[in-house]
Amino acid sequence: MTLAIERTSTGVDSKTSVPQAVRRKRRTERPSWEEPPTLAGEAAKGVTLGGVLLVMLVPLWIILVTSLSTQAAINRAGGLVIWPDGLTFEAYRVMLSDSTVRSALIVSFGITAVGTLLSMAVSVTCAYGLSRRGSLGHRFLLTLMIITMFVNGGLIPTFLVVTGLGGYGQWWSLILPSAVSVFNILILRQFYSTTSVDLIEAARIDGAGDWRILWSIVLPTSRAVTAVMALFYGVGYWNSFFNVMLYMPTDSEKWPLQYVLLTYVNRGNGMPGSVNSGFGDQFSQTAPLALQMAVVVLTLVPLLIVYPFVQKHFRTGVLTGAIKG
Amino acid sequence: MTTLRSGRTGRPARLNWRIRLRRDRSLILMTLPAVVLLLAFNYAPLFGLVTAFQEYDPLAGVWNSPWAGLYQFERLMSDPLFWGAVRNTLYLSFVQLILFFPVPIALALLLNSVLSQRVRNFIQSVVYLPHFFSWVLAITIFQQMLGGAGAVNHFLRNNDIGTWDVMTNPDTFALLVTSQVIWKEAGWGIIVFLAALAAINTDLYEAAAADGAGRWRRLWHITLPGLRAVIVLMLVLRLGNALTVGFEQFLIQRNAVGHDTAEVLDTFSFYYGIATNDYSYGAAAGLFKSVISLLLIWGANKLAHAFGEDGLYRK
Numbered sequence: 001m002t003l004a005i006e007r008t009s010t011g012v013d014s015k016t017s018v019p020q021a022v023r024r025k026r027r028t029e030r031p032s033w034e035e036p037p038t039l040a041g042e043a044a045k046g047v048t049l050g051g052v053l054l055v056m057l058v059p060l061w062i063i064l065v066t067s068l069s070t071q072a073a074i075n076r077a078g079g080l081v082i083w084p085d086g087l088t089f090e091a092y093r094v095m096l097s098d099s100t101v102r103s104a105l106i107v108s109f110g111i112t113a114v115g116t117l118l119s120m121a122v123s124v125t126c127a128y129g130l131s132r133r134g135s136l137g138h139r140f141l142l143t144l145m146i147i148t149m150f151v152n153g154g155l156i157p158t159f160l161v162v163t164g165l166g167g168y169g170q171w172w173s174l175i176l177p178s179a180v181s182v183f184n185i186l187i188l189r190q191f192y193s194t195t196s197v198d199l200i201e202a203a204r205i206d207g208a209g210d211w212r213i214l215w216s217i218v219l220p221t222s223r224a225v226t227a228v229m230a231l232f233y234g235v236g237y238w239n240s241f242f243n244v245m246l247y248m249p250t251d252s253e254k255w256p257l258q259y260v261l262l263t264y265v266n267r268g269n270g271m272p273g274s275v276n277s278g279f280g281d282q283f284s285q286t287a288p289l290a291l292q293m294a295v296v297v298l299t300l301v302p303l304l305i306v307y308p309f310v311q312k313h314f315r316t317g318v319l320t321g322a323i324k325g
Numbered sequence: 326m327t328t329l330r331s332g333r334t335g336r337p338a339r340l341n342w343r344i345r346l347r348r349d350r351s352l353i354l355m356t357l358p359a360v361v362l363l364l365a366f367n368y369a370p371l372f373g374l375v376t377a378f379q380e381y382d383p384l385a386g387v388w389n390s391p392w393a394g395l396y397q398f399e400r401l402m403s404d405p406l407f408w409g410a411v412r413n414t415l416y417l418s419f420v421q422l423i424l425f426f427p428v429p430i431a432l433a434l435l436l437n438s439v440l441s442q443r444v445r446n447f448i449q450s451v452v453y454l455p456h457f458f459s460w461v462l463a464i465t466i467f468q469q470m471l472g473g474a475g476a477v478n479h480f481l482r483n484n485d486i487g488t489w490d491v492m493t494n495p496d497t498f499a500l501l502v503t504s505q506v507i508w509k510e511a512g513w514g515i516i517v518f519l520a521a522l523a524a525i526n527t528d529l530y531e532a533a534a535a536d537g538a539g540r541w542r543r544l545w546h547i548t549l550p551g552l553r554a555v556i557v558l559m560l561v562l563r564l565g566n567a568l569t570v571g572f573e574q575f576l577i578q579r580n581a582v583g584h585d586t587a588e589v590l591d592t593f594s595f596y597y598g599i600a601t602n603d604y605s606y607g608a609a610a611g612l613f614k615s616v617i618s619l620l621l622i623w624g625a626n627k628l629a630h631a632f633g634e635d636g637l638y639r640k
Contacts, residue, residue, distance in 0.1 A: 030440060034530075035540060049448060052432070057451065063466065063469065125356070126356045128352075129351075132349075137349075141356050141360060145359070148363055148368070150622065152615070153367070153369075153370025154611030154612065156599060156604055157374050157376060159604075160376065161366065164387075165365070210352055214355075239461075261461050262577065300458075300462065308450070
């Protein structure tokens with residue numbers, strides 16, 4: 001039995017895995033045998049793709065502009081603001097002076113940083129440990145891992161195990177249960193077992209041990225896939241809110257940003273932790289809509305900062321395995 | 326003495342296991358943290374499934390709770406709310422299969438026909454982005470755009486066309502959640518298809534064109550067959566996951582449209598298991614779903630093999 005993911009090449013950073021000559025050059029101009037494009041066809045294509053882009057970008061634009069608008073501008077627009085018309089950072093100032101948002105920001109960054117580091121350390125070592133053919137027990141361990149992709153206990157048994165281990169209200173309950181993604185490990189393993197084969201062989205002859213090889217050869221030659229995996233894990237931690245609902249629903253000081261967004265913006269509740277200091281009073285004075293949109297922007301900004309650096313590694317053929325799982 | 330080497334970086338496999346253990350001990354050590362985490366949070370819950378056959382009492386724990394046999398499953402079978410959740414799940418799954426599944430394929434074909442690398446890169450980086458948004462964020466964006474006080478309704482009201490509140494309307498809920506999935510995931514979904522398209526030999530197109538095949542014939546006879554394996558694989562996955570339509574998405578919107586339409590199997594487990602402390606009942610619902618899902622994956626793979634494709638795993 002071979003899993004689909006083991007068959008497809010992940011293709012991240014194809015420079016190292018595929019010889020130059022084999023890579024098919026992407027055509028960038030119309031080959032001579034192809035019919036000239038019809039005007040109607042090109043127009044339809046442009047309109048469709050343009051429409052797709054607008055559907056993705058316009059909401060983000062509206063939210064950004066509204067978060068920066070004055071209350072007067074919001075009143076004039078009668079709600080969300082589309083064209084900038086009186087800009088202010090007031091909403092951001094109020095938001096960042098609110099204790100619940102501040103602690104949520106720290107919690108979110110903390111969980112994401114610690115979780116991503118831990119997940120990456122565990123996954124990278126495990127993927128390398130399973131990537132050397134013929135090593136003792138690696139088939140067994142691999143099967144043990146793949147089984148978890150098909151059968152799992154489900155929500156309630158997992159909840160019972162975590163609470164049984166004393167995880168209720170503990171930070172680790174937001175990190176450890178989701179720290180290992182077998183799927184990500186398989187992608188890394190696939191990559192490690194095909195890349196830098198000659199270098200690894202040479203290093204082994206020179207007497208390098210496995211830790212040394214992982215640290216000095218495998219990691220430096222697979223930066224792209226490492227970056228992509230770190231993004232996957234990081235986004236997972238940054239976006240999670242359900243485990244908060246399960247394990248620490250009442251303790252608003254431990255809420256991450258997504259949960260604040262859910263309670264405050266999505267459900268329209270006031271901020272429980274800041275009735276006296278933050279939003280409770282300010283709600284009527286500053287732009288509430290601007291404030292809500294500022295929280296939305298705040299959850300987006302870290303992603304938008306990291307995304308361009310990692311996105312370039314998603315080239316065509318990249319991570320074909322990433323969707324399967 | 327000859328030893329068998331498997332692969333280029335392979336290590337001699339036919340050795341005494343003691344020698345292999347000493348040689349590979351750091352490799353095994355490396356896998357340990359992940360294995361321990363999986364044992365604790367994936368395998369232990371598997372044994373926790375016994376609660377589905379108990380009347381679980383949080384104070385007594387798994388070990389001391391009284392056994393209930395198939396009682397929880399009998400309750401499920403006669404619970405109209407459970408069957409409502411099954412029906413909703415299957416219906417939403419079907420709607421997503423029809424409306425969502427073709428979108429990434431079409432988008433990939435369209436994008437693949439764009440010649441300029443720069444334009445392609447730009448479009449790709451934009452359409453991949455929503456995949457990394459949380460569901461909280463995606464639904465908030467939908468609410469702001471389409472909700473009762475959202476941008477679209479504001480426009481409609483200003484032009485005296487009336488309001489159109491899709492966010493709380495049970496009748497259009499299936500379309501709403503499918504459009505959310507399309508908005509969030511269709512762009513990311515094109516990656517696999519773009520990769521398959523890039524792997525098609527371009528000489529085939531030239532030869533076909535020389536033989537007089539037009540644009541559409543080339544699409545039908547070269548491009549689509551080239552995508553066949555990936556399409557089948559994605560279909561197998563979709564069918565195998567027919568009982569999983571997304572959890573957080575429904576959890577967040579369940580209250581807005583009511584549980585009659587928004588209750589799916591996963592939210593059922595949560596609400597009737599954890600939220601009401603009826604753990605055994607929720608675990609039984611979860612187990613029911615897992616067993617059917619395994620059968621579905623197995624069946625979908627059989628189907629793929631029958632069509633001569635690999636599916637999720639090879640025979």
